[in-house]
Amino acid sequence: MKSIGYTLLCLLGVSLLSHCSGDKGKGDVGLVPNIRNVNPRAAAVGDRILIVGSNFGDERGIVTVAFDNREAEILSLENGKIQAVVPPSDVVSSSLTVTVADRSSNVFPFTYVYPTPEIESLSEILAAEGTEISITGTGFGNRKEDVTITFGEKPANIVSVSEHSIKVIVPDFAGKRTVEVVVKVKQKPSNKIDFSYLVVSYRNPVSTWSLPDPTLIKAADGRFYLYATEDTRNMPIMTSQNLIDWTFHGTAFTDANRPTFEPDGGLWAPDINYINGRYVMYYSMSVWGGEWTCGIGVAVADSPTGPFTDRGKLFRSNEINVQNSIDPAFIEDDGKKYLFWGSFRGIYKIEMSDDGLSVKTGVAKQQVAGTAFEGVYIHKRAGYYYMFASIGSCCNGLNSTYQLVVGRSTNLSGPYVNKSGTNMMSNGYTLLVSKNASFVGNGHCSQIVQDKEGNDWIFYHGFRTDNPTGRVLLLDQLHWDEYDWPYIGNSTPSITAAAPVFD
Structure with a gap:
């Protein structure tokens, strides 16, 4: 009777704890x-x-x-x-x-469970307030509302968030130059990474004096001393503590002690060095167009401000059989001293005496680059020798085509090649700085100097398009890519940029 009643109830649509046999596959609907x-x-x-x-x-x-x-x-x-x-x-x-x-x-x-966020790197470890930078890492999620970022005690405005990247605006400077950046996701803090505020910027040109072919050195007093082709007669000396603010100090020579081996020649393209406890300046002396009578001389001083005593001519073009022997560049390597020089008639190298004041007896010159270049500077870094050089016309105002280029070698004597492997003897090069709307004819670089943060900086000259009355002094940070090739911004002079860092 019990089973009959149960069946009747199911047939009548009455659920008895939803266990009618027809509902078993539905999973106890009703419970x-x-x-x-x-x-x-x-x-x-x-x-x-x-x-x-x-x-x-x-x-x-x-x-x-x-x-x-x-x-x-x-x-x-x-x-x-x-x-x-x-x-x-x-x-x-x-x-x-x-x-x-x-x-x-x-x-x-x-x-x-929210993963602990971890910062791997910042796209910029030195930047000004208001700069957008990227934070790369893990565990960031993808919701802006879950994330907070602080620079020291200052909260930052977040632009975007993804699992591995956050774009953020550097908050206002709060009096402490170096701060710790922390990312919090759901209030769970990440590791800390240092960031330094850039509280100073600069604007090119850093000097409106006409200072072609700049060369500089940091002296024992901590100041920088810069020299240039004599658009100011007898070769100007400029001084600075920060590479930005330059003051005219005087000239390297006077009419009384001026070099005379080319009586009507100008003093061009100096190269300043500190050798054996003295300031040694190599210089070019030439009359425009006098490619066989020009030459290179040397002067010395106990102070970067002089007075420089001329030690006379090292060689003339017709004596060393290198046409257009100008634009000297000194380098010391493995205890030996060398001079590079040349201008559109080949770049050459020769070994110098131990005191750097004469060509070493019995040595021969060696050509290391072709006829496209002048104004070379050799820089050693990370196992490479970099040859910075200039191509094009230097001195035609707004029609100047000067550009700064570079090649490199694993040997001081070459072969120097561009990024594609083309030899500089065949006039191969990699472009470093070209023109833009503000500056043209940009080239003939200085030595590279480092700031307190280890950033590399380089000077060169160019014409201002709004006032092309002289070759003004331009400054840019020199960056290095993952393959150790140098580059400058967008390959043109910066207008406004983050300043070098000095105490």
Whole structure:
């Protein structure tokens, strides 16, 4: 009788605890779903979890899994098991429920796990307030509202957030130059990384004096001394403590002690060095167009401000058989001293005496670059010798085509090649600085100097397009790419830029 009554009730549509045989495959529709366990009970957004319980059914269309009011993606569904994906959230603690049709389960506690953010690098470790920089790392998520960034105690404005990168605006300077950058995601802090405020900027040109072919040296007094082709007669001496603010100090020579081996010649393209306890200046002396009578001389002084005593001619073009023997560049390497020189008739190298005041007896000159170049400077770095040089016309005002170029070699004597491997003997080169709307005829660089932060800086000259009355002094930071090739910004002179860092 009991089984007959049970069957009759089912046929009449009356549910007896929803156990009619026709509903078994539907998962006990009509019973309240129950969550017994969640594995794991703490997980990150996007992780898979397994919900174990009863009365879930197997009809996806009527089953939802929610973390508070955030619906989760259901991956699989059985009457007693649901596999789901943890949905995005802005909380740590959440309440998980399963709803079947209009019946909701018990509430099961769930904890969101957020990875500890980690900073790997900053796109700029030295920048001015208001600069946009990128923070690279892991565990940042993708919600700006979850992230806070501080520079020291100053909160920063966040531009964008992704799992591995954050773009942020450097906040206002708060009196401390170097600060620690921290990223917090859901208040979980990252590691700390140092950032330095750039509180000074500069504008090119750094001097409006006409200072072609600059050369400079840092003296024992901590100041920089810069010399240039004599658009100021007898060769100007400029001084600075920060590479930006330059003051005229005087001249390297006077009419009384001026070099005379080319009586009507001008003093061009000096090269200043400190050799054996003295300041040694190599200089060119030439009349424009006098390519066989020009030559290179040397002068010495105990102070960078002089007075420089001329030690006379090293050689003339017709004596050393190198046409247009100007633009000297000294380098000391492995205990030996060398002079490079030349202008559009080949670049040459020769060994010098131990005191640097004469050509070493019995040595021969060697050509190291072709006929496209002049004004070379040799810089040794990271196992390479870099030949900086200039191409084009230097001195035609706004029609000047001067450009600064570079090649390199693993040997001081060459071969020097460009990025593509073309030999500089065949006039190959890699462009370093060209013209822009503000400056043309940019070339003939100085020595490279480093600031307190280890940044490299280089001077060169150019014509201002708004006032092309002289070759003014331009300054730029020299960067190095991943293959140790130098570059300057967009390969043109900067207009305004971050300043060198000095005490």
